[in-house]
Amino acid sequence: MPGRILSGMRPTGRLHLGNYVGALENWVRLQNEGWHNFHMVADWHMLTTGYENTSDLQAHTHEMVVDWLAAGLDPERSVIFVQSAVKEHAELHLLLSMLVSKARLERIPTLKEQIRDLHLDEQTISYGHLGYSVLQAADILLYRATHVPVGEDQVPHVELTRELARRFNFVYCRDREAVFPEPEAQLTAFPRLRGLDGSRMSKSVGNTILLAEKPEDIVARVKQAYTDPKKARASDPGRPEADLSELDAEGRPVHPGCVVWEYHRKFNPGEADDIARRCRSGELACVPDKRHLAQVLGDALAPVRERRARYEADPDRVREIIADGNVRARAVAEETMARVRDAMHLGTGALEKTR
Numbered sequence: 521m522p523g524r525i526l527s528g529m530r531p532t533g534r535l536h537l538g539n540y541v542g543a544l545e546n547w548v549r550l551q552n553e554g555w556h557n558f559h560m561v562a563d564w565h566m567l568t569t570g571y572e573n574t575s576d577l578q579a580h581t582h583e584m585v586v587d588w589l590a591a592g593l594d595p596e597r598s599v600i601f602v603q604s605a606v607k608e609h610a611e612l613h614l615l616l617s618m619l620v621s622k623a624r625l626e627r628i629p630t631l632k633e634q635i636r637d638l639h640l641d642e643q644t645i646s647y648g649h650l651g652y653s654v655l656q657a658a659d660i661l662l663y664r665a666t667h668v669p670v671g672e673d674q675v676p677h678v679e680l681t682r683e684l685a686r687r688f689n690f691v692y693c694r695d696r697e698a699v700f701p702e703p704e705a706q707l708t709a710f711p712r713l714r715g716l717d718g719s720r721m722s723k724s725v726g727n728t729i730l731l732a733e734k735p736e737d738i739v740a741r742v743k744q745a746y747t748d749p750k751k752a753r754a755s756d757p758g759r760p761e762a763d764l765s766e767l768d769a770e771g772r773p774v775h776p777g778c779v780v781w782e783y784h785r786k787f788n789p790g791e792a793d794d795i796a797r798r799c800r801s802g803e804l805a806c807v808p809d810k811r812h813l814a815q816v817l818g819d820a821l822a823p824v825r826e827r828r829a830r831y832e833a834d835p836d837r838v839r840e841i842i843a844d845g846n847v848r849a850r851a852v853a854e855e856t857m858a859r860v861r862d863a864m865h866l867g868t869g870a871l872e873k874t875r
């Protein structure tokens with residue numbers, strides 16, 4: 521049965537195919553199946569690693585929401601809003617922060633990865649950054665979401681969210697109905713799309729295809745994609761999949777699989793098996809295969825491009841959609857916080873409810 525979902529992204533500006541396959545596509549599908557969707561621009565989360573640079577926040581929020589709408593989120597059915605416009609996120613974050621130990625937060629793998637990737641010093645990490653997952657739990661629980669459609673990298677946050685829901689209900693709701701459902705992560709069937717060079721897709725690496733990419737630019741981007749380095753001539757037998765017979769020092773395959781074929785599997789599943797067969801047999805060379813993929817991607821993104829053009833021409837409409845989403849999100853957030861305060865004996869009790 522369709523439930524209520526909450527998911528969000530940090531406002532990094534224009535989105536790429538990895539964001540689409542990892543999350544956005546799933547959001548749109550659930551919306552179209554009749555789920556009750558809430559989608560949040562996590563601008564406060566952006567501060568955890570970028571508190572000094574806030575000048576682009578609003579522009580990036582706008583661009584990202586345009587991509588959401590272009591991908592097919594329908595503002596009539598999905599609530600699209602901005603975290604910082606709903607102050608209850610901060611209130612719930614504070615209350616939940618009492619229910620989790622510092623040691624538990626330090627063990628969260630996502631935080632450890634950030635420390636490693638951004639070369640941060642564990643000793644100087646901010647109080648707010650340590651609380652990243654607590655804020656994310658507040659985001660999810662504030663809407664009493666039952667499901668959280670995210671990429672696999674977000675699962676540790678959802679796990680903490682479940683623990684906090686359980687803990688809150690146990691501590692404060694013994695004599696009453698539980699306030700929070702325990703939300704479940706909802707992963708996509710296709711967990712992750714690699715970047716064009718075969719590593720993790722990321723804007724900072726420059727190995728992406730943007731949702732907003734023009735067809736001619738897609739052709740140029742796909743030309744750079746990693747294929748099988750041993751397939752030098754067209755007639756050489758190619759290896760679409762990873763070759764597990766040859767591992768590097770870290771135990772990873774030297775050939776992690778052809779990126780072009782991975783994209784075919786995702787965007788061109790009907791032809792993917794045949795393409796692999798003709799690649800292996802030496803019938804199909806990389807150059808025409810890439811040209812074919814660029815065509816497939818260009819076609820797949822055509823409806824996205826069309827919707828994007830409409831929203832790009834009307835920025836006021838986009839601002840209106842966000843303002844309307846903020847109002848709808850606030851209504852739910854206020855209702856949840858009334859229950860939370862009541863369960864915790866906070867505020868002025870009965871007076872509060874008549875506000």
Ligand code: TRP
Nearest residue numbers: 526527528529530562565656659
């Ligand atoms: N951490 C998520 C990301 O980096 C963004 C996010 C913030 C989020 N709050 C959320 C995702 C709540 C799902 C649910 O992409």
